[in-house]
Amino acid sequence: MNLADLSSNLLYVAFVAYLIATFVFGGAVKGNKEGTFNSEKRWGKVAITITLIGFAANLGYFFTRWGATGHAPLSNMFEFTTAFGMTLVGGFIILYFLYKTAVLGMIVLPVALLIIAFASMFPSEVSPLIPALQTSWLAIHVSTVVIAEGILAISAAAGLIYLLKVVDPAKKSKQRFWLEAMMYSLVLVVGFVVVSSFFSLTGYEAEFTYVDKEDQEAAITYAMPPIFGMNEYVALTDGAMTPLVETPALVHAGKLTTVVWSVLVGTILYWLIRLIFRKRISALLKPFVKNVNLQLMDEIGYRAIIIGFPIFTLGALVFAMIWAQIAWSRFWGWDPKEVWALITWLFYAAYLHLRLGKGWQGEKSAWLAVIGFAIIMFNLVAVNLIIAGLHSYA
């Protein structure tokens, strides 16, 4: 087994460990009697041990891949997103040792699993570095950012738990709607993983040429049956599905197709869950949060941001500017990725200031924390894949 194979096997180990730990955490929390934490105390230890083993394997993946590629594995969508899944677990481990709350693991680990699975849908082969990335600032800048985002995301998990506890599933409300919308969007990610894996396992490919928005001829390979066709497409693969709609040059029909497939499959999955359990997903999770101490969740959410904010500033602004100055001769260029890092930073700054006032702690903070996570994910996914600038990984 060479280093690269070892690396991907270690990632599998981590994945499986997180999966097991999710269930043990869940069981630990569910086993608590109302108002007591006995089960959590006992099983929490087992669960965190499994998590730590998984995390060690995850770190093993990271450093063996570093060894195999010769550069910090933070240079493309697969590597960066996987690292984010890892630091999310890392952030959880830090806060678990501060506050010993099993319920946090029950929420964070499945999200980390989802993120790693999502990452694995992107090409994972070892890619060479373009000149701008050939510097140790790649490792310094990106690893700091990804650690900060992992920690900041914990506040969203704490916020989610807070909301699961306070939002009344029996009463129609905006809160209930948005909470369920969050659950739905997580299921959509599952949808993406499911369709991507299905079509990649069955080896689906359809090639087209098209005319891009600069009026140049270009080629594209679809990995899923093309629902949308590119501008003035010509099919090259026999027997491939004919696109239902042709889009104007401005729209990337290939990406749109992926999105629509994911939404389609995700929505079917979501309704299956609803049909089987006859409950909203947020209501399904409700029994798990019966013992949650709201004030503690609020504190954890706040603490995660307090720990994460300075690290984020250092990585996403300070180190980023130093590197940009060296590589591109200017420390700031209003590139979309930079701008979204600034937006994320301003958002958390706004959060910190809002919390100075009364009435913003508790539920409102929880919503804000979740929105913060949404911004981080937007920067990771949408900005990389859609608003591509200098930082584009896709």
Place this chain on the structure above:
Amino acid sequence: MENLQCQCGHTNPPGTKLCESCGRSLTEKDQNSKLVDMRYEGTARRSQTYNKSIIDKIWNFFSSVKVGVSIIVVLLVAAAIGTILPQQAFVPASTEATIQAYYADTYGSIGRVYHALGFHDLYSSYWFIALVGMLAISLVIASLDRFVPLYKSLKNQRVLRHPSFMDKQRIYGSGPAAEDTLEKAETKLKELKYNVRTDKNGLLAEKGRFSRWGPYVNHIGLIIFLFGVMLRMIPGFYIDESLWLREGETRAIPEVPGYYLENKGFALENYTGEGGEEVFGEALDRVGTVAKNYQTDVVLYQNSEDALPGAADSQEVVAEYPIRVNQPLKFDGYAIYQMDFRLDELKAMTFALTNKETEESLGELTIDLINPVDNYELEGGSTVELLGYYPDFSGFENGEPQTATPLPNNPGFLVELTTPETPEGETSFITIQNTVEPLGENDFKLTFLSADTRDVSGLTVRKDSTLPILGLGGLIFMIGVAQGMYFNHRRFWIQQKADGTVLLAGHTNKNWFGLKKDLDRVVEYASLPAYTDQQDEIDKVEKAEKEGETLS
């Protein structure tokens, strides 16, 4: 406004909420509330006290956190709008008109509106800059409004506080205790690294007060940073020039007096996927060519001190350096970056003067496409005169040849050919594709033989004297956030009454969990009375009330 006299006899400045000396609540509202607002120690803040003159109003506006957060949120939203479509710096158009047309053509009506609203250059628009300016003003005023009274108050803290101050703290407990309780508490607190002061029957233990200055320090850092950004508008602080340098060429560096740069050679290297790069094979198969290195080998010259300016032989070599991405050439406060390149630009073209009929050559000439000479004498007595040179020929306008750019992309030559046979000369217009003979059929022509090419490096010359200021601002900001966020200001007040009853109160600016952990250890060691988190109590009552509402 009048000073406020407390029951304890202390005179407080107008606007004070908690007596500076004993901590009693001075307003009726505070007297009736269950918990006291400790954020600024109940001090008198200018913004909370005066609201008469226009200056008061402006001061109060900018010192409000609500206003500050609103500015931050507006900036955030504006920044996001600027990423919906690419900014003008990223689109392949350079003049006002072509930029406008680009947005309209590429993005349709959305693009047209986006451009019309000025969003294509959002980050340098006046309103965006004005917003950043308001942020800066707000930072300064809000910080001053709070820092000054907070500093005074924390500096002049009394150990003994009135019981009504103690029981309005979030962490509070009271009850009988042993005689040596206070001493034991003091020992334990000192062990936990608290500064302990005692006065008569009370003690004040404090830790991490400096963390309270964190926000002010980080705001100062931000202000310094923004100041640095502003400085770059002043000429001289900031230079940003581009320099296209052909292989073999030496040029004066723009805006850098006395320095010259020679391009010894440009190299573009791609990954091969072979040898040590085999690991990349799969990725290269998928994405195609990937660049590995862009490099310009340069020599930097400087005019020697005593030489006449511009005299070529008086230049001294200062440095030889391979400029690569991430490895700019630095000298004397300037830096030169590898930013761009053009491969295989035409350098010179070689022609033969031939007789059309016999195809016999009367000699060859090479025209330098950057600095062409006008006259070419061939061996057999023929001459070629260059009447006109059009480096980037783009067609005729009113019969005149035109050039689109000064770059030799598509050279056109208007020549007069004189041979012993045709002493009166023949005129001919030559481009790469064809030859036009504007004054009638000629006997001779220039036949294209070969062309030399070379690469051109696109370099950026940069000086940024504001960097140290920006760095300082960033450093101070980082120190400030770390100071304010990784440390907490924790305090305990303990006093023992004559009857042995101990009162105990605690406060922290953040991390109540940590505060309680400290307190638990002290309570256990010194057998202090049990304490409660009064916020919990309030939450419970509120929750019960809410549930009561829904039930009834």
